[in-house]
Amino acid sequence: xxxxxxxxxxxxxxxxxxxxxxxxxxxxxxxxxxxxxxxxxxxxxxxxxxxxxxxxxxxxxxxxxxxxxxxxxxxxxxxxxxxxxxxxxxxxxxxxxxxxxxxxxxxxxxxxxxxxxxxxxxxxxxxxxxxxxxxxxxxxxxxxxxxxxxxxxxxxxxxxxxxx
Amino acid sequence: xxxxxxxxxxxxxxxxxxxxxxxxxxxxxxxxxxxxxxxxxxxxxxxxxxxxxxxxxxxxxxxxxxxxxxxxxxxxxxxxxxxxxxxxxxxxxxxxxxxxxxxxxxxxxxxxxxxxxxxxxxxxxxxxxxxxxxxxxxxxxxxxxxxxxxxxxxxxxxxxxxxxxxxxxxxxxxxxxxxxxxxxxxxxxxxxxxxxxxxxxxxxxxxxxxxxxxxxxxxxxxxxxxxxxxxxxxxxxxxxxxxxxxxxxxxxxxxxxxxxxxxxxxxxxxxxxxxxxxxxxxxxxxxxxxxxxxxxxxxxxxxxxxxxxxxxxxxxxxxxxxxxxxxxxxxxxxxxxxxxxxxxxxxxxxxxxxxxxxxxxxxxxxxxxxxxxxxxxxxxxxxxxxxxxxxxxxxxxxxxxxxxxxxxxxxxxxxxxxxxxxxxxxxxxxxxxxxxxxxxxxxxxxxxxxxxxxxxxxxxxxxxxxxxxxxxxxxxxxxxxxxxxxxxxxxxxxxxxxxxxxxxxxxxxxxxxxxxxxxxxxxxxxxxxxxxxxxxxxxxxxxxxxxxxxxxxxxxxxxxxxxxxxxxxxxxxxxxxxxxxxxxxxxxxxxxxxxxxxxxxxxxxxxxxxxxxxxxxxxxxxxxxxxxxxxxxxxx
Numbered sequence: 001x002x003x004x005x006x007x008x009x010x011x012x013x014x015x016x017x018x019x020x021x022x023x024x025x026x027x028x029x030x031x032x033x034x035x036x037x038x039x040x041x042x043x044x045x046x047x048x049x050x051x052x053x054x055x056x057x058x059x060x061x062x063x064x065x066x067x068x069x070x071x072x073x074x075x076x077x078x079x080x081x082x083x084x085x086x087x088x089x090x091x092x093x094x095x096x097x098x099x100x101x102x103x104x105x106x107x108x109x110x111x112x113x114x115x116x117x118x119x120x121x122x123x124x125x126x127x128x129x130x131x132x133x134x135x136x137x138x139x140x141x142x143x144x145x146x147x148x149x150x151x152x153x154x155x156x157x158x159x160x161x162x163x164x
Numbered sequence: 165x166x167x168x169x170x171x172x173x174x175x176x177x178x179x180x181x182x183x184x185x186x187x188x189x190x191x192x193x194x195x196x197x198x199x200x201x202x203x204x205x206x207x208x209x210x211x212x213x214x215x216x217x218x219x220x221x222x223x224x225x226x227x228x229x230x231x232x233x234x235x236x237x238x239x240x241x242x243x244x245x246x247x248x249x250x251x252x253x254x255x256x257x258x259x260x261x262x263x264x265x266x267x268x269x270x271x272x273x274x275x276x277x278x279x280x281x282x283x284x285x286x287x288x289x290x291x292x293x294x295x296x297x298x299x300x301x302x303x304x305x306x307x308x309x310x311x312x313x314x315x316x317x318x319x320x321x322x323x324x325x326x327x328x329x330x331x332x333x334x335x336x337x338x339x340x341x342x343x344x345x346x347x348x349x350x351x352x353x354x355x356x357x358x359x360x361x362x363x364x365x366x367x368x369x370x371x372x373x374x375x376x377x378x379x380x381x382x383x384x385x386x387x388x389x390x391x392x393x394x395x396x397x398x399x400x401x402x403x404x405x406x407x408x409x410x411x412x413x414x415x416x417x418x419x420x421x422x423x424x425x426x427x428x429x430x431x432x433x434x435x436x437x438x439x440x441x442x443x444x445x446x447x448x449x450x451x452x453x454x455x456x457x458x459x460x461x462x463x464x465x466x467x468x469x470x471x472x473x474x475x476x477x478x479x480x481x482x483x484x485x486x487x488x489x490x491x492x493x494x495x496x497x498x499x500x501x502x503x504x505x506x507x508x509x510x511x512x513x514x515x516x517x518x519x520x521x522x523x524x525x526x527x528x529x530x531x532x533x534x535x536x537x538x539x540x541x542x543x544x545x546x547x548x549x550x551x552x553x554x555x556x557x558x559x560x561x562x563x564x565x566x567x568x569x570x571x572x573x574x575x576x577x578x579x580x581x582x583x584x585x586x587x588x589x590x591x592x593x594x595x596x597x598x599x600x601x602x603x604x605x606x607x608x609x610x611x612x613x614x615x616x617x618x619x620x621x622x623x624x625x626x627x628x629x630x631x632x633x634x635x636x637x638x639x640x641x642x643x644x645x646x647x648x649x650x651x652x653x654x655x656x657x658x659x660x661x662x663x664x665x666x667x668x669x670x671x672x673x674x675x676x677x678x679x680x681x682x683x684x685x686x687x688x689x690x691x692x693x694x695x696x697x698x699x700x701x702x703x704x705x706x707x708x709x710x711x712x713x714x715x716x717x718x719x720x721x722x723x724x725x726x727x728x729x730x731x732x733x734x735x736x737x738x739x740x741x742x743x744x745x746x747x748x749x750x751x752x753x754x755x756x757x758x759x760x761x762x763x764x765x766x767x768x769x770x771x772x773x774x775x776x777x778x779x780x781x782x783x784x785x786x787x788x789x790x791x792x793x794x795x796x797x798x799x800x
Contacts, residue, residue: 011588017595024602055584082587110591110625113598 054081082109185275206232392441438503459501704735
């Protein structure tokens with residue numbers, strides 16, 4: 001089955017070039033120039049992979065990834081940016097960004113067509129987890145602190161209600 | 165058969181004692197210093213000098229008592245009674261010490277102080293001590309021979325030494341010159357300057373007591389000077405290399421270490437080191453802890469006269485100031501120097517018999533030249549050329565730095581934005597070039613010109629991106645910020661990043677780096693230089709088409725506070741016409757070759773105190789060496 005890829009970048013010329021590169025490789029591609037469009041497409045379709053620009057107006061690539069994972073926890077992800085410090089090795093980018101969310105791969109702009117295709121092929125060849133716990137963990141990856149805070153807040157609310 | 169010649173022999177008149185004893189030492193202080201040094205050489209840990217000032221009831225005396233190894237009769241005869249014989253001259257002395265004396269005449273110095281000497285000495289193993297009574301006036305007889313004078317000795321129990329203890333006491337009576345408070349103070353000052361405050365001989369204490377005076381009595385102390393406006397430290401290393409560190413207080417320099425200089429004449433002074441302190445205003449007493457101004461010379465911790473005394477002016481500082489009528493920047497009364505030499509390392513720096521000067525040897529001349537030209541003139545230059553900045557100027561400079569920082573921050577924000585903007589079209593161009601290549605392949609069009617064009621676009625974009633990275637690093641100030649890094653790891657990482665290119669060109673890469681090499685340097689600068697040098701080697705090897713096995717060797721080592729990165733290739737070497745301008749901009753016109761990269765690397769390294777050098781041989785290869793200066797480390 002043809003793999004389905006969503007590409008999100010606010011630069012249309014970049015978006016077009018990525019779309020062409022992946023279409024030529026035989027992938028089915030969807031494109032979006034902002035986060036809202038991307039989230040809408042995610043509600044309507046399921047994707048195997050999302051390629052997100054890191055810097056975008058309104059919502060950056062990692063925040064968008066967090067939201068997409070809520071809908072599609074198994075989606076693979078690549079974050080690309082011209083802003084990521086190129087002195088940092090791509091595999092180390094998530095650490096330099098503070099580890100609050102983790103994409104499956106990071107690429108520096110300007111990435112070559114060969115490197116992009118290799119990264120896409122490599123991620124799509126990975127077996128998807130079938131363990132529900134792994135899937136659940138992946139869905140909330142980067143939001144653990146929110147869950148922890150929510151638990152604490154609900155506990156406090158209960159105490160307050162009791163006092164009233 | 166040739167006649168056997170008759171022989172004549174030299175003999176010494178008894179008057180020789182007067183020459184090597186009484187008349188040899190300029191002052192009483194120096195005579196006492198000689199006797200103290202003898203105590204040190206005998207392994208003593210403590211020496212007590214007791215001066216009894218003459219009164220109506222009793223004549224004055226000087227008593228010098230030590231807890232050294234003492235002498236038995238045979239040692240006394242061999243050591244003490246033979247003029248010019250010194251066990252220390254043979255290099256052995258008590259307490260594993262480097263001997264201070266080697267002339268074998270120090271004991272005769274007591275004649276300078278008084279005409280009678282009583283020696284009481286005992287070794288640890290003997291029950292009784294030996295007492296020798298010497299009347300130096302007996303030696304006044306010029307017609308008598310030296311060995312015709314005999315002195316009585318007795319075996320006695322010594323009250324000042326218990327069983328198992330050893331030591332020597334010299335009691336000098338019939339004092340030649342009157343001792344007053346001022347002479348005792350002068351002696352105290354001489355003794356306090358006897359030991360180098362920065363390299364005091366271990367386990368050696370001197371006490372000077374004056375009977376009936378608590379103010380004049382007490383231990384001799386020598387406290388190091390801690391802070392001056394200028395603190396210059398130096399050391400002569402192999403090959404006449406002089407390492408220097410200059411600290412300025414209160415605004416201590418961030419990196420006090422200076423580029424080493426080489427003085428070939430100083431080669432024979434290897435190991436010599438010292439400190440020079442200079443105060444911009446006349447220092448208060450508590451700032452200099454009683455030290456007198458001057459550049460003092462110490463051998464193995466003991467002062468050599470007269471270097472440092474105001475009358476000596478051995479470095480011509482006073483003379484220079486007088487000639488310039490007050491325009492010189494070094495004022496002798498604000499300069500305090502402590503220069504250390506060693507008997508073992510600097511055998512050519514020998515004293516005159518009076519111990520009041522050095523013999524005029526090549527080493528002595530090199531020493532004076534080094535201190536005058538390499539140290540004092542250098543310090544004067546530093547004072548003159550604005551390290552001594554007035555406060556208002558410092559404040560202006562600080563404001564200018566802050567402004568500069570603000571400008572750089574703005575520039576950084578701007579360049580970061582520009583980098584992002586530039587990378588968008590670059591991304592599109594690169595991706596579309598790839599797309600064209602893919603499409604042509606799909607259409608089964610395999611054209612070498614199109615392939616070459618696609619490759620060219622890709623390489624060009626790579627290069628543009630490298631420049632964008634460099635500009636970002638420069639404007640972000642990242643190249644200026646030193647941090648603690650493992651240089652070995654950086655070299656390995658950068659070489660790993662280039663692995664693909666190295667493999668594509670069938671290059672055999674050898675890494676000769678230590679397991680780790682800690683350094684305080686600029687991380688991006690090291691990465692940039694490693695990357696540039698290895699890439700240059702790879703590019704040079706890519707041009708080699710004669711079938712030889714292409715090789716690159718990357719080596720990392722440390723020399724003092726310098727980190728050396730060597731990249732050696734076996735390519736064709738650098739053409740002779742390019743060599744002179746290899747560090748100039750656009751030295752070559754080849755893509756990815758030694759264009760701007762090497763120029764920028766050299767420029768940036770030099771601004772950090774380092775440099776790049778190279779050696780090359782036609783058709784054999786080249787070796788580039790980058791020197792990184794560590795911000796920390798010590799010249800000790």
